[in-house]
Amino acid sequence: MAKRISVIAVFTALALIFSYIEAIIPFNLGVPGVKLGIANIVVVCALYIFGVKEAAGISLIRVFVIGLLFGNAVSLIYSLSGAVLSIAVMIICKRLKLSVIGVSAMGGIFHNVGQLSAAALILNSSAVMYYYPVLFISGIVTGIIIGIVSLPIIKNSEKLRS
Amino acid sequence: MNKRDFIAIGVVVLLSVLGFVFFALKGSGGQTVKISVGAxxxxxxxxxxxxxxxxxxxxxxxxxxxxxxxxxVKDADCKDKSCVKQGEISGGSIVCLPHKLVVEVTGEGDFDAVAR
Structure with missing residues (x-):
């Protein structure tokens, strides 16, 4: 049990470090709002190695800490709505027996959908919906990349489970 | 990846395409620039x-x-200047999230605009 808690804590720290790396070196692909979301590797792995509660916990702690360190109230709302929708969809997809890559891709898509919906609500305008296609495709692509990276980690994680 | 992955991603992509077509038909090009801040x-x-x-x-x-x-948007005093990077538009919108600014091109186009 103690080992499990420590490993989950290390995972949370890793998610924070990944977010920090992405904050200082943005993998800017030329389109505003498109990010690789490498912190999601940790969340996807935690979902398979530990379970639903642990993955959701790591994701939420990451959003709050990163929001407090680098963001403001508005950016926290965007990240939170993205993270909550993303983890919820990933949990459902895992129940529906999608593969790791599929779960990750759906998580990537709905992370963007969540943020876009929050932006539409805050701006009280449907104008942001023009970004829909761009963020959708980027969500699928980054989600698949994250899934491919997560797959070998999950397969080699027996020692972490016990 | 298995069959369920493709079905799930396919359904979501289909929905998004339908949604985008809906928005594109609703607000394609125009003659008027509408600038709003928040609501x-x-x-x-x-x-x-x-x-x-x-x-x-x-x-x-x-x-x-x-x-x-x-x-x-020529200039802005925000940090990332996303709105400036979004470039010139004659249809659609430019959004500045930190300032809650939306620049939208709306309104019916005349025949010249359609022919163009």
């Missing part, structure tokens, strides 16, 4: 007249320029 409409301006607009809000300022039938 408030700041003003509407014809796309055909060149002008520079300094929009100051509590959050900061954006310099919007309308030139030769296109509109773009």
């Amino acid at each position: 408030r409409v700041y003003g509407t301006y014809p796309l055909s007249e060149n002008r520079e607009l300094k929009i100051k809000t509590d959050a900061g300022y954006n310099l919007v320029e309308i030139k030769n039938g296109r509109v773009f």
Whole structure:
């Protein structure tokens, strides 16, 4: 049990470090709002190695800490709505027996959908919906990349489970 | 990846394409620039007249320029300047999240615009 808690804590720290790396070196692909979301590797792995509660916990702690360190109230709302929708969809997809890559891709898509919906609500305008296609495709692509990276980690994680 | 992955991603992509087509048909190109800050409409301006607009809000300022039938954000005092990078548009919208600014090209196009 103690080992499990420590490993989950290390995972949370890793998610924070990944977010920090992405904050200082943005993998800017030329389109505003498109990010690789490498912190999601940790969340996807935690979902398979530990379970639903642990993955959701790591994701939420990451959003709050990163929001407090680098963001403001508005950016926290965007990240939170993205993270909550993303983890919820990933949990459902895992129940529906999608593969790791599929779960990750759906998580990537709905992370963007969540943020876009929050932006539409805050701006009280449907104008942001023009970004829909761009963020959708980027969500699928980054989600698949994250899934491919997560797959070998999950397969080699027996020692972490016990 | 298995069959369920493709079905799930396929369904979501299909829904998004339908949604986008809906928005594209609803607001394709136009003659009027509508600038709003949050829920408030700041003003509407014809796309055909060149002008520079300094929009100051509590959050900061954006310099919007309308030139030769296109509109773009020339300058802003935000951190990432996403709105400036979004470039010139003659349809669709430019959004500045930190300042809650939306620059939207709306209105019916005349025949010239359709033919173009």
